[in-house]
Amino acid sequence: MQRTIVSAALLLAVVLAAPAYAAEGGLQIFPDFQPLDPLSWPRSRYVQLLVLFLLLIAPVNRLVLKPLLGVLDERGARIEGARKRAQEVGAQADGVFARYQAAIEAARKQADELRNRALDDARGDQTKILAQARRAAEAEMSAARTDVAGALAGARVGLRSQTEGLAREAAERVLGRTLS
Numbered sequence: 023m024q025r026t027i028v029s030a031a032l033l034l035a036v037v038l039a040a041p042a043y044a045a046e047g048g049l050q051i052f053p054d055f056q057p058l059d060p061l062s063w064p065r066s067r068y069v070q071l072l073v074l075f076l077l078l079i080a081p082v083n084r085l086v087l088k089p090l091l092g093v094l095d096e097r098g099a100r101i102e103g104a105r106k107r108a109q110e111v112g113a114q115a116d117g118v119f120a121r122y123q124a125a126i127e128a129a130r131k132q133a134d135e136l137r138n139r140a141l142d143d144a145r146g147d148q149t150k151i152l153a154q155a156r157r158a159a160e161a162e163m164s165a166a167r168t169d170v171a172g173a174l175a176g177a178r179v180g181l182r183s184q185t186e187g188l189a190r191e192a193a194e195r196v197l198g199r200t201l202s
Contacts, residue, residue, distance in 0.1 A: 027086060
């Protein structure tokens with residue numbers, strides 16, 4: 023609509039354009055206007071344009087300028103409202119993002135606590151298992167020592183009884199005769 027108004031104004035300016043008058047005595051902007059002769063004023067193009075301008079002010083204001091300014095004001099109000107809504111939505115988004123970050127941090131802390139508890143439990147279980155394994159190994163070692171000590175004592179007893187027989191046999195061989 024604004025382009026149409028501008029185009030119409032340019033077309034009107036071209037149609038109503040009058041030739042420029044050059045005077046040898048100098049440049050006269052309104053050569054047909056005689057300010058000292060009021061009787062020539064109605065024929066003067068300057069006065070006619072001034073009257074036309076004054077007559078067109080009210081309709082142009084009512085038909086063009088007021089609706090145009092109303093549309094521009096309404097547009098400005100909508101833009102300002104949209105900006106305010108965008109700021110409100112941005113503030114809400116910031117709040118949601120902050121809650122999201124806090125929830126993530128809380129979940130991380132909880133996961134760290136759970137992981138640390140699980141590690142502590144695993145370490146405790148490992149300590150218990152190692153202690154049980156040590157006790158079992160010590161019991162087996164003690165049983166083995168007892169068995170070895172018993173076998174050693176039995177072997178010593180057996181060797182003592184055999185030692186006398188072997189010593190006799192060795193003495194008989196060395197002496198070459200039987201010992202009684």
